Amino acid sequence: MSGFYVLNVPEFSSLVDAARKSGHCKVHPKRGHYQFVEFENEVEILRRDTQMKEAIWYGCLTGGLDGKIAHFDSDRLKLVATNEPILGLDGN
Amino acid sequence: MIKPLELHPKLHGVDHTARPTWKLRETVHFYRDILGLPLVHCISAKGWGREKGKHADFLHFFFDSGNESTIAFFYYVGTEQPPELAVPKGYMAMANHTAWRVTSEPESHGVNVSQLVQHEVIESIYFRDPNWYPLEITRSLRDVGEPDAVDAAATIEAAMELEACGRWTDIEQLWRNKVKFVQASQAQAQENTLA
Numbered sequence: 001m002s003g004f005y006v007l008n009v010p011e012f013s014s015l016v017d018a019a020r021k022s023g024h025c026k027v028h029p030k031r032g033h034y035q036f037v038e039f040e041n042e043v044e045i046l047r048r049d050t051q052m053k054e055a056i057w058y059g060c061l062t063g064g065l066d067g068k069i070a071h072f073d074s075d076r077l078k079l080v081a082t083n084e085p086i087l088g089l090d091g092n
Numbered sequence: 093m094i095k096p097l098e099l100h101p102k103l104h105g106v107d108h109t110a111r112p113t114w115k116l117r118e119t120v121h122f123y124r125d126i127l128g129l130p131l132v133h134c135i136s137a138k139g140w141g142r143e144k145g146k147h148a149d150f151l152h153f154f155f156d157s158g159n160e161s162t163i164a165f166f167y168y169v170g171t172e173q174p175p176e177l178a179v180p181k182g183y184m185a186m187a188n189h190t191a192w193r194v195t196s197e198p199e200s201h202g203v204n205v206s207q208l209v210q211h212e213v214i215e216s217i218y219f220r221d222p223n224w225y226p227l228e229i230t231r232s233l234r235d236v237g238e239p240d241a242v243d244a245a246a247t248i249e250a251a252m253e254l255e256a257c258g259r260w261t262d263i264e265q266l267w268r269n270k271v272k273f274v275q276a277s278q279a280q281a282q283e284n285t286l287a
Contacts, residue, residue, distance in 0.1 A: 004267075005274050007243045010234065011212045032281035033239035034274055053210040062247065064274040065267040086268045087259050 002081040003038035005063035011052075015060050018049040034063055042070065042080040108154060109190055110164035111225060114173040116151070118222035119165055126203060129155035132162065157192055179224040191216065191228035198229040213240070246273035 006012050008030055019025040019037045022045060028036040047057050054074055061069075061077075068082035113119045123129045134153040139146070148168035157163050179185055198208060198217040206218040216230040250270035254260035 005271065008239055009212070032274075032278035033242050034278060055209050055211050059212070061264075061267045062270075063243070063267075064246075064270040065264065066271050067268075069264050086265050087257070 001038055002040070002067040002079070003036050004061055004065045004067065004079065005034040005036055007063045008033050008035065011056055012060060012063070014050045014052060015045070018045050019043065021049060039067070039079065040081070042078065044071075044076060044078045047075050047077075105159065106161045108162040108164045110152070110166060111223070112173075112177060113165045113167055113223050114171070115222050116167050119167075120153075122222050123155045123163065126201070127155075129157055129163070132156045159193075163190060179226075186218075186226040189218075189226035189228055191230050194229055194231050196231065198231055242277050243274075246270055246277055249273050 003025075006016050016027055016035055016037060019039075020027050022043060024039055024043045026038040028038060047054075050057065050060070052060060057074070058072075065079070067079045068084065069077070070080045071078035120131065124131050132154055134151060136151050137149065139149050148171045150169060151167040152164060153167070154162040154164045198205075198215070200217065200219075203219050209216050209218070210233075213233055213236055214230045215233060216228050218226065218228050220226055247266070247270060250273050251260075251266055254265060254269055260266070
């Protein structure tokens with residue numbers, strides 16, 4: 001199951017909203033202090049949809065990621081599913 | 093082994109931070125006249141009793157930075173700044189900084205400052221003093237609470253595990269490694285709810 005965790009604090013709530021609007025995600029109910037945003041193969045989120053300032057945007061996956069970053073710049077975040085080990089294919 | 097809380101020292105905020113200066117007049121002008129921090133105390137002493145050559149005579153002076161805290165400087169009479177105490181260039185050296193709290197949006201007051209940067213729980217402006225020491229003025233945007241502390245613990249545990257493996261190179265590895273700690277915190281929260 002691929003996705004990312006979002007801490008339940010005001011500055012990250014717009015990420016959940018943007019993911020919900022993208023139509024490619026399933027937002028799970030809050031569990032503990034986090035919400036899990038699930039995606040199937042890939043998901044793309046635009047910063048303009050989150051209204052996040054850059055300093056927050058660049059830390060928006062700090063809740064934890066079950067997936068891989070395919071693209072991450074100041075405008076756009078693209079995540080894809082992965083089976084690769086955390087430390088890379090030559091790791092572990 | 094983590095000691096029980098009552099065995100740790102009980103701290104009550106910052107009394108003062110201190111650093112050396114070789115620019116007495118500029119430092120006083122900047123902190124007292126431009127930032128408006130009152131000069132509240134100054135020690136002038138003979139080398140703290142040590143032989144000349146082992147410790148210079150000095151001034152140690154303090155500016156009031158609010159909430160019973162001060163920012164302090166040492167001025168070592170007749171000395172030159174050792175090269176190793178020059179503030180290094182680059183962002184890494186800026187990590188060593190003082191951040192003061194204000195209660196309204198930080199303003200420049202005529203000082204050359206950075207843009208206002210909004211972080212998760214604070215917003216800040218950044219600037220340097222005449223010694224090139226980095227300073228920050230920041231406003232809290234919200235109080236931190238239990239979610240922040242739980243999340244901080246998960247981040248740091250995940251990071252220490254990666255640090256120990258010796259092959260940690262990017263933040264994506266941390267975000268991925270953190271998942272198991274986040275899931276553990278969720279399971280714990282669920283147990284607490286059921287208990």
